[in-house]
Amino acid sequence: MDAKIAVYLEIGTKRTFAGAIDWPGWCRSGRNEAEALEALVASGPRYRAVLGRSSPPFRAPKEVGELRVVERLKGDAGTDFGVPSRPPRDNGKPLDKDETARFTRLLTRCWLAFDASAAAATGVELRKGPRGGGRDLAKIVAHVREADEAYLTQLGSRKPTPTGDAGAAAKRLRTAMLDALRARGEGRALSDPNKVKKPWSPRYFVRRVAWHSLDHAWEIEDRA
Numbered sequence: 001m002d003a004k005i006a007v008y009l010e011i012g013t014k015r016t017f018a019g020a021i022d023w024p025g026w027c028r029s030g031r032n033e034a035e036a037l038e039a040l041v042a043s044g045p046r047y048r049a050v051l052g053r054s055s056p057p058f059r060a061p062k063e064v065g066e067l068r069v070v071e072r073l074k075g076d077a078g079t080d081f082g083v084p085s086r087p088p089r090d091n092g093k094p095l096d097k098d099e100t101a102r103f104t105r106l107l108t109r110c111w112l113a114f115d116a117s118a119a120a121a122t123g124v125e126l127r128k129g130p131r132g133g134g135r136d137l138a139k140i141v142a143h144v145r146e147a148d149e150a151y152l153t154q155l156g157s158r159k160p161t162p163t164g165d166a167g168a169a170a171k172r173l174r175t176a177m178l179d180a181l182r183a184r185g186e187g188r189a190l191s192d193p194n195k196v197k198k199p200w201s202p203r204y205f206v207r208r209v210a211w212h213s214l215d216h217a218w219e220i221e222d223r224a
Contacts, residue, residue: 004068005061007040008088009033012075017084021070023047023058024103024203025110025210027084037064046218050113051106084211091203100185103206104178110213111174114144117217117224126223134223144216145170151209152177155184156199158192181205 044060
């Protein structure tokens, strides 16, 4: 039995992403394949900390040799911009009940990690980038919320009407995202469908949302 962790590469002209097939959200980038794989290994302990005592358990690799590249995808403008935008082949498969429950837990963990990073950085001036740029904390939090709204739309559901304070609105949005994921995973009709022509698959939805939440959680931690 192959004990290596299956990963895919999304290869652009300027940037390459390495992502784990079975572990949505564990995805990092570099200027080339080698850098991307090294970045993925380096982030393994952080990803393990996010999942906690997951089922199945996550094993963080210690070196690139513990990874096995099973698929290479041609990247696009999104890849070079800094977004893993090409789904691996397995993302077209339907979800079963156990997978839907697992992905629900995984997304919740990623959101909790983002919330914890944002809370810990409250009142802290985030370090600027090499050119003096970068969003402040409030703008990062707003960006992640707006992205989640867009991701829910891509899954095929309308976003909930924002009412109340920001915390309550974020909770309603995440509840709507999980409800839509369960409905798509179980083959049920969405409660508030939209007219998106090519909705994302549930697997890619989870992969994209988890990656985005963790990418900014770790950005906050690094810049704080």
